[in-house]
Amino acid sequence: MKKWNYNDVYKKYDMNGVINIGKGTVKVHDIFNGLPEFMKQADCIFCDPPCSRGNLSTFYTKAELTNTNDYLHFQNRLFECIDEVKPIDLFLEVFKSNKESFIADCRKRYKYVDVYESTYYFKENNVCWIIHAHNYELKEPFPINGTDEEDVIEWITQNIDYKCIGDFCMGRGLVGYYSNKAGKHFVGTELNKKRLAILLDMINNNSMKGYH
Numbered sequence: 001m002k003k004w005n006y007n008d009v010y011k012k013y014d015m016n017g018v019i020n021i022g023k024g025t026v027k028v029h030d031i032f033n034g035l036p037e038f039m040k041q042a043d044c045i046f047c048d049p050p051c052s053r054g055n056l057s058t059f060y061t062k063a064e065l066t067n068t069n070d071y072l073h074f075q076n077r078l079f080e081c082i083d084e085v086k087p088i089d090l091f092l093e094v095f096k097s098n099k100e101s102f103i104a105d106c107r108k109r110y111k112y113v114d115v116y117e118s119t120y121y122f123k124e125n126n127v128c129w130i131i132h133a134h135n136y137e138l139k140e141p142f143p144i145n146g147t148d149e150e151d152v153i154e155w156i157t158q159n160i161d162y163k164c165i166g167d168f169c170m171g172r173g174l175v176g177y178y179s180n181k182a183g184k185h186f187v188g189t190e191l192n193k194k195r196l197a198i199l200l201d202m203i204n205n206n207s208m209k210g211y212h
């Protein structure tokens with residue numbers, strides 16, 4: 001298990017309950033256990049959820065938990081959370097395994113669903129897509145096609161006129177980090193305290209150094 005301790009950063013922080021950090025409010029939390037009230041502040045969502053049952057189970061293992069849900073159950077629960085928040089702008093990072101079913105679920109809820117090509121970890125072979133679902137008309141597509149997820153997140157935090165951005169699966173917190181850097185509010189939940197602690201450390205250090 002040592003491999004997934006993320007340098008024990010979590011031991012520096014009290015990871016219990018609701019945590020206020022920088023411009024944000026976050027919680028170690030499984031979205032199957034309801035949605036914290038503070039998440040409803042979000043008028044924009046960016047979420048990079050697990051993309052398959054195997055991937056979901058790996059994240060539970062890293063959190064020292066056991067996954068009992070199949071992927072459809074997880075996807076349905078994620079969209080229930082989205083329905084509770086009703087963001088004006090919904091951004092979802094997807095992979096080959098969940099792209100089409102996520103696009104279909106977005107189309108059930110939003111008038112416009114745009115799909116941008118992207119990559120992760122700045123590697124051109126790491127292919128993913130960013131879905132943007134919205135009900136307002138765009139004059140032109142956002143200038144994010146073909147850019148890495150991290151650059152997309154930074155662009156969103158700087159260019160979308162949101163009051164608060166939310167992420168149900170924060171991981172190590174790119175969304176929180178860049179929103180905080182842009183001086184804008186963020187909220188988020190994350191299953192694994194060891195991963196979420198990295199966001200606290202990055203914000204406290206005002207740097208991603210050591211976490212890239």
Ligand SMILES: C[S@@+](CC[C@H](N)C(=O)[O-])C[C@H]1O[C@@H](n2cnc3c(N)ncnc32)[C@H](O)[C@@H]1O
Pocket residue numbers: 029030031032048049050056059060063168169170171172173174175189190191192195
């Ligand atoms: C692909 S990662 C997100 C990476 C993130 N964008 C970042 O900046 O690190 C997906 C995250 O979802 C979390 N997760 C998985 N199941 C969850 C659940 N039921 N509730 C909340 N978070 C969950 C995992 O622990 C993992 O950190």
